[in-house]
Amino acid sequence: MQTTIIDYGMNAEGVAKVDNFIYFVPYSMFGEKVEIEVEQQFKNYAIAKLKNILVQSTKRLSPPCPYFYECGGCALQHMDYFEQLEYKALLIKKTIKKITGIDAPVSNTVASDNIFKYRNKASFNFSNNKSGFFKHNSKDIIDISYCMLLDDNINQIYSLFKEYLSKHNSIKPYIKNLVVRSIDQQILVGIVSSTDIKCNSFYDLLTKHFKQVGLYLIINKRKDSVVLSGQCKHIAGIKEINIKNYNINYNIDLLSFHQTNIDIQNKIYDKVLDYIKRDETVINAFSGAGLLSAIISKKARFVYGIEIEKSSHEKAEQLIKTNHIKNVKNILGDFNQKYKIIKEKVDTIILDPSKKGCGKDIMRQINGINSIIYISCNPIALAKDLQIIKNNYIIEEIIPFDMFANTNSVETLVKLKIKEKI
């Protein structure tokens, strides 16, 4: 069947309409004339294979990564970068419109300085003599030698570990994951294993290649896909990475949360700082290792940071001590419980939740605060949260940030102001 691609779907697949029936065509691009073949038929739509491109988009690229069509990591390497940025802004606009009915203003997507080698952390999966990432919509591993999105050190350590395993067959069946974090030439490596294993000699190998490196063993007996869980043993070398950013000194370890693309992280934080008014009281909900709280404390009167994960909270506490910051209070616990203990009037709340968003309970609790700054990594969860408070707020600005270039993910910053009561 021949048709034209008239839109993009939620997973960057092209959308065609023939006789009022919708076809999703992975890897096709907006405006292309294509030949398609139905692969899966559903009641209201079908998924079709791109058989032939009859008229190609001028924005189509040959994907540089050899694993692109199989690997579940990237979804956009066949688009030039401007098309990727446009696609992401449109995705946010459409998602918010569909869920909330609001025709919201969405700015152009802020580009990443680097669209390859930007990731400072990766978690590789190991199983049955294969290692790499999951295939699209699957728990099957695609065997890869490297990933173009990762910092060079991470790829090098992955190669070294594969080589090490080839010489240490006895530990191979227990290895579940390799987690590597590399920032400013400081590297933390975590071997995730289903049982206790001896891996000290891997540290010796690492020190032949890297000056500042540390090795952890994480004994994870879980059967689900959660990686960093269970006993975490420090084997040797550095325990933490020390970062200086915004003139603030702070440490993170393998378990603490840190954004994966620091260039885009800083662009978002600059904008958040812009939104904060001098001398206001701010809650930084979901505050991670505390960098953003510290940045805004330079302008705000007082900042409360709330974080559920102990290791990140401890890093946030260490940060305010090291940098002699007096107007930040870090609270450990679940936002829903801890929010209630803040008794003074709050002017602004920053929400930066995990992928699942804030949800009804949190959105209802904060409904009424003058100003909300929402940072989201999931447009659908964001739109559902906005739906809960939309009658009380005006959306002042929505800015997409390309935290995850070449992938289908996007980070969105939304600024909301409470409606004036008449």
Ligand SMILES: C[S@@+](CC[C@H](N)C(=O)[O-])C[C@H]1O[C@@H](n2cnc3c(N)ncnc32)[C@H](O)[C@@H]1O
């Ligand atoms: C996307 S991260 C943002 C971290 C931080 N704002 C930053 O930019 O580095 C989300 C954080 O929320 C924390 N978190 C998740 N659920 C939470 C809850 N119910 N209450 C408080 N913190 C939570 C996670 O541990 C994680 O550190």
